[in-house]
Amino acid sequence: MSSVPAEEIERIVAAALTGDRHAESRMLVVLRPGVLAVLRFGAFHRWVDAEDLTQETLHIVVERVRARTIEDPRKVFSFAASTARNLALNAARKALRQQTVVDSELVDELAQNLEMEQSELSDADDRHLAEAVMAMLEELPTERDRQMLTRFYLDGVDKQQLCRELGLSPKHFDRVLMRARSRLRTIIERRAPHLALFPRITAVLLALGTTFTFWVRPFDSW
Amino acid sequence: MKPLDRISLEEQTRLVSRYVAGDLSRSERAEFEAWLVASPELAAEVEMERRLRRGIASAARRGWLKRGSNAPLATDRRWASRRWQTALAASVLLSLALGLSLTLPGGTDEKPVVAQPRATLKPIAASLTFRLGSLRGAGGSPDISLVKAEAPQQLVIETDVVVLTCEDGTLELECPGGSAPQTPQFPEYEMDLVRRHDASLAWRSARGVPVVGSQLSFTLRDPGGLEAGDYDLLVRGRSPGHEEVVARFLMRITAQ
Numbered sequence: 370m371s372s373v374p375a376e377e378i379e380r381i382v383a384a385a386l387t388g389d390r391h392a393e394s395r396m397l398v399v400l401r402p403g404v405l406a407v408l409r410f411g412a413f414h415r416w417v418d419a420e421d422l423t424q425e426t427l428h429i430v431v432e433r434v435r436a437r438t439i440e441d442p443r444k445v446f447s448f449a450a451s452t453a454r455n456l457a458l459n460a461a462r463k464a465l466r467q468q469t470v471v472d473s474e475l476v477d478e479l480a481q482n483l484e485m486e487q488s489e490l491s492d493a494d495d496r497h498l499a500e501a502v503m504a505m506l507e508e509l510p511t512e513r514d515r516q517m518l519t520r521f522y523l524d525g526v527d528k529q530q531l532c533r534e535l536g537l538s539p540k541h542f543d544r545v546l547m548r549a550r551s552r553l554r555t556i557i558e559r560r561a562p563h564l565a566l567f568p569r570i571t572a573v574l575l576a577l578g579t580t581f582t583f584w585v586r587p588f589d590s591w
Numbered sequence: 592m593k594p595l596d597r598i599s600l601e602e603q604t605r606l607v608s609r610y611v612a613g614d615l616s617r618s619e620r621a622e623f624e625a626w627l628v629a630s631p632e633l634a635a636e637v638e639m640e641r642r643l644r645r646g647i648a649s650a651a652r653r654g655w656l657k658r659g660s661n662a663p664l665a666t667d668r669r670w671a672s673r674r675w676q677t678a679l680a681a682s683v684l685l686s687l688a689l690g691l692s693l694t695l696p697g698g699t700d701e702k703p704v705v706a707q708p709r710a711t712l713k714p715i716a717a718s719l720t721f722r723l724g725s726l727r728g729a730g731g732s733p734d735i736s737l738v739k740a741e742a743p744q745q746l747v748i749e750t751d752v753v754v755l756t757c758e759d760g761t762l763e764l765e766c767p768g769g770s771a772p773q774t775p776q777f778p779e780y781e782m783d784l785v786r787r788h789d790a791s792l793a794w795r796s797a798r799g800v801p802v803v804g805s806q807l808s809f810t811l812r813d814p815g816g817l818e819a820g821d822y823d824l825l826v827r828g829r830s831p832g833h834e835e836v837v838a839r840f841l842m843r844i845t846a847q
Contacts (some may be wrong), residue, residue: 378629411620492732
């Protein structure tokens, strides 16, 4: 995972806005995880190919940066996020328009869609993840914290109700969640490091590929 | 945009959790996503939140975690005691039935009562609820796994699949007038259970009307009566003259 701090990212984007091509390349690399996250976890994630749309989003962002129509680096972040959302919305519209199914077509469609709906995790990785979560839960200091996490994530009980029932303060609740995520990351990095990588190695390669493409080919020749 | 480093870690944690759960308002989401783009660290937090949710769901599917348990240890003890009593009662019933079948005269084609275990060994759990959302059929692994002999009397399947549109049916982030989409895409939804083995329909739910703010819920009675195997759970939206499969999940029933 990149450890570039937010201020440094802002400086990179500010430099890219001045026309610095080297900074532009770095900007693509540092913005990629966030754009990918917006597409993978945002409102329409069920209907989009996040990797493809990330490329498209970054393409549009670079065009806008080169056109110098944005001055504030922070507006680049907002622009990238809204571009990703709009592309996802369009992809969702397209997917929903194409989704008409009648019973007689069901079997073929099922076969096709099952392949499309494969998650990024294999059976083995899914098991690794479940084992890591169990290890994390066992390490929690109190039964109450374990209950809090399982009831929050599994039973969908909301925070206020859980705090009331378990006698927790909202701050304690947030701290347990924060520690759980942090501990889970440590366990995953030890047991199945490939599950903790963000962006995944393919994403890194794609980012480098994009950077290279933008670097060697100006848009007006495309 | 308020800089991300000006909010506490606890607040960040809360926002990450609400974002992944889809609980942020439109404006909160827009602001959070701008932060996401600006911070690979935050993106990693979001990824880990997602892993945590998925890992817990996966552990529950594998039977390593119990749902809806307020006090697991005490419940376990009560449950173990009740199960022991149920087993004892079932044994007495079986012995009586066996004794009767051996002593009473009957036709040669009449099966002894012991050959009908389901008649005496009722499913132990009354109801089991599965909540299905964005996690589905990952890598061929089922969203719902049941062991036939331990199946509950009814299976409640809640799904988060209703797409909200504007009043005119368009899919937008913001409707005319600035309001958020509030109209379910279809007026009715139903669930089909299709056996993978021969693509036959094993069960179809009653049609349900979506209610904004709550999940669609379908109840399958006596899932233990289904054959062991893989089933596709299809959620279908219906409107006059039109129908669509809006979500698919995988359910696996095993004999043992």
